[in-house]
Amino acid sequence: MGKTIAEKIFDSHGVDNPFGDIHVIRLDAVFCHEITTPVAINDLVSRGMDRVFDPSKIKAVIDHVTPAKDSKTAMQGKILREWAIRQGIVDFFDIGKNGVCHAIFPEKGFVRPGYTIIMGDSHTCTHGAFGAFAAGVGTTDLEVGILKGVCAFHYPHSIKVVIDGELPQGVFAKDVILAVIGKLGVNGATNKVIEFTGHVVDQMSMEARMTLCNMAIEAGGTCGICAPDMTTVDYLWAFIASDYPSKEAALSDYRRFTADSDAHYDQVIHVDASTLSPMVTFGYKPDQVKPVSDMEGEKVDQVYIGSCTNGRLEDLRIAAKILKGKTISPNIRAIVSPATPEIFSKALDEGIIKIFMDAGFCVTNPTCGACLGMSNGVLADGEVCASTTNRNFNGRMGKGGMVHLMSPATAAETALAGVIKNSFLFTEAGGAK
């Protein structure tokens, strides 16, 4: 029988198979940030094992709270920084060069088709957009990854999500993934890899595919994954040009990591994109989704555009298209956090930052910031945030706060209206303008 993408990656990375279904695999990269890594570092030090398996395969960034907001976050940064220097980790991104982990690591070319990656961060599933197996893990798995370059997983089962049809204007990858999570439920993909395929995925940019894979974990999935194609090669070309004589040669190599036509899936879900409209979450769970049109008019206090889900250039461009020449509602405050310095810089060049500022947005440095309620836009008790992030749990952006997840387009239009509103790019009647 044929194999899925994840099965092929596992089969090419096997180290040990100690207990039936448990596969210990070799890691191509271990990603680190300042929230979950310091405890692993301290533990390694206290065990007298302050080493790393391969400094060139470890990438580290300070991104969650940066610049440090207090002594404790400063200490987290300090532990990571000193460790990176001590261990000779060249790819360490400190303030001035840092950005949200799941945006900056792909941008630097650290993710390749067929790679195995772990990080102490649940949204590591984002990197599956490149045809990699990338999984969020806890600090102990991270610690062993740092020390030994291996991690243990159950052999991967996959769910195939086939997205066909055409996306109506004003409907984006974020709306698609919210609809998919609505179908699967918050644990519909637990212990499984979600393989995204179909015409719509083929047409998507790498940025959009990352948005899709980013939220696999919100359905419980270990990883989201897209087959590598010419879009993947184009994105990576600057980093791989010296490895291959041509893009075609790179693609034919990467084709090793596409699924066989007779591969087994635990479940196959079909989505007709043509029937989708912009989506929004309404409760404290990411599977509580409904069309934006059912929520229109609902009051919000803050709009947040950013994060590893939707803080990329493509997202900022879409929001700017809606905000251009307009100002946000006087009853609202709005924050945008470009996800990386490169995105920030390009957004400056394209005049996007000016559009945000003229509209009345606060523009922050690249950081996770408000996304996890630790800095840069924490909600007060009872406040509501329209957010392009990925998680709407109770208290996520501040104790007693409510988060409505949505696309950058919906968030921008909501900022202008002061209440939840569909973007002008989308019209109900004809589906699209």
Place this chain on the structure above:
Amino acid sequence: MKQFNGKVLFLDRSDINTDEIIPARYLTEISKEALKPFLLEDLELAGFNPSKDILPSNVVISRANFGCGSSREHAPWAFEVNDINLVVAESFARIFKQNMFNCGMMAVELQSAILDDLFTTFMGKETLLETDLKKNVFVFKSGEICKEIPFSISGFDRALVEADGWVGYADKHY
């Protein structure tokens, strides 16, 4: 090896997430011990008062999809520093379950019908649990009532419990 016996805390809700177990605002702590007062601080559960209801418990019994959300191992640690080394539920989020065994703790699944019976029989009563890891049996006791519930964990999970976690295991084998 850790202890898996003691007083039971019943949390009768599904989808209890890691932000409820330990909110992100405490992730700036770099010692496990510092998490101790904040366990389940944001739990949405009618009648639940973390400052009164948690201590002294050693075992948590809950429902489906326990520990969903972030990968933070601070969630198992917050339990561990409160002397809770065992969570029994209908199902778990993958990362949370792996984190538990990686710390030499246990996350054990029981069928929903069995959990229904345990909730009906014991919730609201002072309940003690004894874990027999050799026979794979939980013994629940409250006054005169006693129930023996068989459970199973995988060979790998057992090896992790015996090695007091994944670092010890991996260091020996790889």
